[in-house]
Structures are given as C-alpha cells and as structure tokens.
Amino acid sequence: MKYDNDLPYEILTGRVRPWSNSRDKYLNVAETLRDAMVKNPYLKVWICNGYYDMATPYFATDYVIHHMFLPKELQKNISFTYYEAGHMMYIHRQSLLQLRKDYVDFMNNVLR
Numbered sequence: 001m002k003y004d005n006d007l008p009y010e011i012l013t014g015r016v017r018p019w020s021n022s023r024d025k026y027l028n029v030a031e032t033l034r035d036a037m038v039k040n041p042y043l044k045v046w047i048c049n050g051y052y053d054m055a056t057p058y059f060a061t062d063y064v065i066h067h068m069f070l071p072k073e074l075q076k077n078i079s080f081t082y083y084e085a086g087h088m089m090y091i092h093r094q095s096l097l098q099l100r101k102d103y104v105d106f107m108n109n110v111l112r
Contacts, residue, residue, distance in 0.1 A: 011055075030068040037074050045078045046106045048099060050085040058082060079106065 037043050047065065049058030065078060081102045085092035089099055 028064075030064050034068045034070050037070060037077060041074060041077075043077060044106075044110045046102075047078065047080050048089065048102070049080060049082045050087055050089045050095070051082060052085060053087040055087045 033045065037045070047061055049056075049061055051058060062080070065080075070078075081099075083089040083092070083095035083098060085095035089095040
C-alpha cells in the first residue's frame with residue numbers, strides 16, 4: 001500500500017479517550033451483545049483470545065461473557081478459542097495458522 005505518515009501511534013493513553021459510549025467508566029459491550037443475541041437467537045459469536053494479551057486479557061473476556069446473564073439456551077451460541085500469542089495473534093505464525101483453521105471450522109458450523 002506504501003502508506004507513510006508521521007503521526008504518533010497512541011494505545012491505552014488518555015489521548016484516545018473518552019470512548020464514545022463509556023460514560024466515564026470502563027467500556028462494557030456485554031449488555032449490547034446480550035441484547036443482540038436475545039433478539040436474534042441464531043446469532044453465533046466466536047471469541048478469539050491470546051494467552052499473552054495485555055490489552056484484553058483472555059480471562060477478563062471469559063469472566064465478562066460468563067457473567068452477562070445470557071439465557072442458558074443461548075450460551076451454546078458463543079465459542080472461544082485460545083492462542084499462544086498476544087493481542088494480535090495473526091503476527092505469530094503458529095497462531096495465525098490455527099486461527100485460520102478455527103475460522104473455517106466456525107464458519108462451516110454456522111453455515112450448516
């Protein structure tokens with residue numbers, strides 16, 4: 001693409017906040033996800049986690065999903081995969097290969 005710029009890359013700093021829907025608290029999309037899944041019981045969700053992700057720790061994701069009060073019959077619509085990588089598991093070759101395989105498996109299951 002040959003794209004160059006001299007802008008600083010900002011991550012997890014006060015310069016990228018406030019999030020538009022966080023109302024001065026941690027961003028929480030679990031309620032939005034739960035509402036979407038209740039309205040559309042056919043919605044499937046695939047969550048990919050890197051074991052060494054410091055931005056969105058995998059255990060935090062597990063905790064939030066398992067405490068979002070999703071009706072029991074819809075809990076089976078959420079699947080998790082875990083990778084020996086960080087936040088960007090696609091830059092770790094083995095994780096990228098596993099991610100692709102897991103994506104194909106997820107899509108095949110959803111489209112059945």
